[in-house]
Amino acid sequence: xxxxxxxxxxxxxxxxxxxxxxxxxxxxxxxxxxxxxxxxxxxxxxxxxxxxxxxxxxxxxxxxxxxxxxxxxxxxxxxxxxxxxxxxxxxxxxxxxxxxxxxxxxxxxxxxxxxxxxxxxxxxxxxxxxxxxxxxxxxxxxxxxxxxxxxxxxxxxxxxxxxxxxxxxxxxxxxxxxxxxxxxxxxxxxxxxxxxxxxxxxxxxxxxxxxxxxxxxxxxxxxxxxxxxxxxxxxxxxxxxxxxxxxxxxxxxx
Amino acid sequence: xxxxxxxxxxxxxxxxxxxxxxxxxxxxxxxxxxxxxxxxxxxxxxxxxxxxxxxxxxxxxxxxxxxxxxxxxxxxxxxxxxxxxxxxxxxxxxxxxxxxxxxxxxxxxxxxxxxxxxxxxxxxxxxxxxxxxxxxxxxxxxxxxxxxxxxxxxxxxxxxxxxxxxxxxxxxxxxxxxxxxxxxxxxxxxxxxxxxxxxxxxxxxxxxxxxxxxx
Numbered sequence: 066x067x068x069x070x071x072x073x074x075x076x077x078x079x080x081x082x083x084x085x086x087x088x089x090x091x092x093x094x095x096x097x098x099x100x101x102x103x104x105x106x107x108x109x110x111x112x113x114x115x116x117x118x119x120x121x122x123x124x125x126x127x128x129x130x131x132x133x134x135x136x137x138x139x140x141x142x143x144x145x146x147x148x149x150x151x152x153x154x155x156x157x158x159x160x161x162x163x164x165x166x167x168x169x170x171x172x173x174x175x176x177x178x179x180x181x182x183x184x185x186x187x188x189x190x191x192x193x194x195x196x197x198x199x200x201x202x203x204x205x206x207x208x209x210x211x212x213x214x215x216x217x218x219x220x221x222x223x224x225x226x227x228x229x230x231x232x233x234x235x236x237x238x239x240x241x242x243x244x245x246x247x248x249x250x251x252x253x254x255x256x257x258x259x260x261x262x263x264x265x266x267x268x269x270x271x272x273x274x275x276x277x278x279x280x281x282x283x284x285x286x287x288x289x290x291x292x293x294x295x296x297x298x299x300x301x302x303x304x305x306x307x308x309x310x311x312x313x314x315x316x317x318x319x
Numbered sequence: 320x321x322x323x324x325x326x327x328x329x330x331x332x333x334x335x336x337x338x339x340x341x342x343x344x345x346x347x348x349x350x351x352x353x354x355x356x357x358x359x360x361x362x363x364x365x366x367x368x369x370x371x372x373x374x375x376x377x378x379x380x381x382x383x384x385x386x387x388x389x390x391x392x393x394x395x396x397x398x399x400x401x402x403x404x405x406x407x408x409x410x411x412x413x414x415x416x417x418x419x420x421x422x423x424x425x426x427x428x429x430x431x432x433x434x435x436x437x438x439x440x441x442x443x444x445x446x447x448x449x450x451x452x453x454x455x456x457x458x459x460x461x462x463x464x465x466x467x468x469x470x471x472x473x474x475x476x477x478x479x480x481x482x483x484x485x486x487x488x489x490x491x492x493x494x495x496x497x498x499x500x501x502x503x504x505x506x507x508x509x510x511x512x513x514x515x516x517x518x519x520x521x522x523x524x525x526x527x528x529x530x531x532x533x534x
Contacts, residue, residue, distance in 0.1 A: 118437055153443045164438035168456050168533050177452070182443035212534040230442065 069094050069129055069234055069265055070115065070156075074136060076123035077110055077289075084110045085289045088124075092234065095263040097256075099276035099297070102286035103312055108269045111286070112238050115267070116158045117149060128155045129233060154183070157227030161239040163219045165211040171198065171222050172207040175229045183230065190229070197225040201255060217248035224255060235259070237268040241275065253278065273316055277301050285309045320499055322507075328495060329507055332488035336511075339408055339477045339487060344470070346413035351420025358425055369421075376418035382482050385411045389483040404485040416473060423465045427458035460530040467523040474515050478508070 070092040077085040084107045092098055100108045113119040115126065117133065121141040126134040133152045134141040143149065165174050175194040179185045198204055201221040211219055220240060227235055237256070241249040249272065256279050259266065270276050276283055276297060283300040285292050285308075293306045304310050357369040376384070388411040392398040401407060431454055439449040478489035488511060492504035 116441055118440065150443060153441065156441075158441045160434060160438065162434055164432075164434035166435070166438070166453055168460070178442035178444070181448060181452075210533045226442070 068092060068127075069096075070267075071125065071127040072111075072115060073125040073127070074123060075111070075114060075121050075126070076139075076141075077107075077114060077119065077121055079110075083289055085114070085121075088289070088291060090284065090291070092265060092267055095265055096282055097260045097264075097266045097280045098268070098282045098284060099280035100267065100269045100284045100286060101271070101273065101276055101301075101312075102292075106286040107289040108286045109238060112158075112236055112267070112269050116156060116236055117153065118158075128152045131155075154230065155233045157230055157232035157235045159220070159223050159227055159235065159237045159240050161242050163211070163216075163223045163243070165219055165223055165226070167211050170208050170210055171203065171214070174211070174222055175226045178226070179229050194225070194229055197228055198222075200258070201225050202251075215248065216244045217251045220244065220252055221255060224252075228259075234265040234267065237266065237270070239269055239271060241270070241272060249275070271316075273301055273313065285312070287312070320495065320501075322503065325492075325495055325504055326507055329488050329492050329504065329511070332486055332491040333511065335405070335480075335485065335487040336477045336489070336515075338405060339412060339480060339485075340473060342405075342409045343412040343416055343473060346409065347416035347420055350413060350417035352424055354417050354421035355424035355428065358421055359428070373418045373421060376415055377422075381411070381415050381476060382479050384415055385479060385482055387411075388414075404480070404483055408480050408483065408485050412473070412476070416469065419469055420466070423462050423469070424458065426465075427462040428454065430461060431457060463523070463527045463530060467520070467527070470519055470523065471516050474519060475512055478512070 068091040070090070072088065072090040075085050075088040075090075077083075088107075088111065090111070100111065102108050110119060114121045120143060121134060123136055123139050123141050124134065125132065125136050126141070131148065131152055132144055133149060134143045136142070144152075166177075169177065172191070172194060175197060176187075176190050179190045179193075180187055195204070195207060198207055201224060203218060203221055203225070206214060206218060206222075211222065214222065220243075224235075224240075240256075241252050244252065253275055256266065256268070260279055266279075268276070268280065280297055282294065283297045284294040285300055285304070285306070287308050292308050293300055293304065299305075300309065301313065304313060354369060354373065357365055358373065360366045360369070385408065389404065389407040390400060393400050435453055435457070436449060439453045444453070477487060480487050481490040481493055484490060489508050492508040496502065496504040
């Protein structure tokens with residue numbers, strides 16, 4: 066069986082600095098994969114390459130067998146717009162800073178893309194959007210505007226907005242970094258509920274407890290390469306690489 | 320001449336003052352957006368030329384631009400000066416104000432966070448959909464106070480049409496002031512502009528309030 070997402074030999078430079086070097090990553094159906102590592106390790110860049118917000122310099126990017134980018138003589142050649150649009154329909158992204166549309170109500174934030182981009186029927190989309198908001202514990206906030214919500218609520222709206230597109234895979238870019246510590250719990254609960262429903266997720270995070278709790282695969286990155294990966298009980302509790310041990314010790318000391 | 324006659328004569332010109340005002344807004348607001356787009360173009364030549372044109376339009380007197388547009392065709396090409404001065408006046412005003420509006424639009428657009436573009440991109444919005452639905456509505460809200468400023472200035476600037484003897488309110492007032500050796504027409508004109516701007520203030524205040532449903 067194909068992996069849902071396959072990144073092969075990904076290479077990325079920023080103005081002469083190598084950010085990612087020959088990086089390979091597979092995400093399987095229903096897997097919850099956490100990417101951890103110090104800042105500057107390239108984990109956010111990897112996520113941005115996977116979500117087409119950055120272009121790779123070299124390598125393959127394959128979603129469910131569809132090539133978004135294919136390596137040709139060491140250069141990543143991207144597919145045409147139609148294919149990229151098809152690929153964008155396969156994933157959702159939850160941002161660190163939510164990036165909700167402030168001029169739209171909560172409901173419209175969730176509803177507009179499915180209607181506008183996927184050309185789905187409005188009544189059906191609204192029914193689904195209200196259901197998603199209920200799952201996020203936000204049924205009473207449908208008509209509110211983002212500025213009226215707490216950070217945790219805004220992040221749950223942005224999760225609902227991503228889910229409304231029925232993605233096969235959902236990315237999270239440090240989803241709790243902009244939140245007060247006491248609000249991270251509500252996001253964690255939502256992600257855990259999604260994991261129970263077999264949602265495929267890739268989470269870039271600083272929170273080790275979070276990564277250990279929800280994920281079934283952990284990737285530790287440093288200096289633009291994957292140092293080690295495996296089950297959280299291995300990578301987080303019994304790391305084998307010196308860099309991982311150092312990183313985890315530093316995190317615990319904080 | 321009685322005060323009533325003065326006011327009557329000047330109100331006749333007030334229609335033309337309004338014509339300059341509304342036509343200038345009608346043309347310069349969209350034209351400014353076009354200019355802003357050219358100014359932000361990735362093509363260095365396009366953005367450079369636009370930048371230069373804007374700097375000339377903002378760096379030289381509007382009065383001079385009025386004279387240039389009205390009489391330039393005659394001096395340059397020997398064309399007769401158009402009877403209806405409204406056309407050159409509105410052209411000069413529209414071009415001048417478009418330059419100011421363009422810089423306001425640009426400031427507003429560039430102040431938008433990159434995250435708004437990225438959120439729309441990931442959701443599959445096209446560039447056009449992103450601009451029209453996500454960026455522009457928020458830009459309009461942000462730049463409203465600056466736009467109000469320009470509109471208020473425009474009300475007063477219409478008086479500059481006197482330099483090309485377009486028979487708007489201030490031109491008529493000036494003529495009466497000369498023939499009657501009286502300062503009163505200027506006071507009347509001042510009152511006209513002030514009341515006009517009270518209305519502008521009120522209207523723009525309503526618009527800004529209407530956009531206050533979100534932050």
